[in-house]
Amino acid sequence: MAPVQPAASVAATGLGIRYIGEHAYAFSGTVTVAGTTVTALSFTTGAGYIVGKFYLNYNSSGFGAGERIGYSIELNGEEVVEAIYGDNVQSPTTAPYDVQLVLPPHTVCEVKLTTSDSSDIGMGMVFSGRVYGVE
Numbered sequence: 001m002a003p004v005q006p007a008a009s010v011a012a013t014g015l016g017i018r019y020i021g022e023h024a025y026a027f028s029g030t031v032t033v034a035g036t037t038v039t040a041l042s043f044t045t046g047a048g049y050i051v052g053k054f055y056l057n058y059n060s061s062g063f064g065a066g067e068r069i070g071y072s073i074e075l076n077g078e079e080v081v082e083a084i085y086g087d088n089v090q091s092p093t094t095a096p097y098d099v100q101l102v103l104p105p106h107t108v109c110e111v112k113l114t115t116s117d118s119s120d121i122g123m124g125m126v127f128s129g130r131v132y133g134v135e
Contacts, residue, residue, distance in 0.1 A: 035118035041111040052129015
């Protein structure tokens with residue numbers, strides 16, 4: 001693979017993962033979620049394993065009474081993380097919005113965002129990590 005040129009931009013949003021040298025990232029961009037579950041990230045890791053963090057972005061103003069937001073992370077179809085915030089579950093202003101995981105090589109990763117409110121809620125997911133085991 002040709003090296004990234006100094007003037008090139010590798011920043012991007014979408015479902016996939018991007019590799020930059022020994023690092024990897026994914027950013028869903030703002031996803032509108034309205035009382036349903038939406039896939040924010042969906043990718044398959046490469047040959048190395050990745051140690052990194054997923055960060056939830058809550059991009060809407062206010063958090064309605066009784067409203068819940070959350071996310072789940074699946075690796076190869078198995079749910080490994082589920083976090084729900086609001087409605088006496090966890091405060092969205094104090095709860096940790098991030099989780100650190102090791103992503104094995106050649107692993108399908110899906111991140112889903114959810115809300116209980118039928119109003120449009122802007123949310124997003126960011127992943128950043130370091131890649132190991134690739135020569």
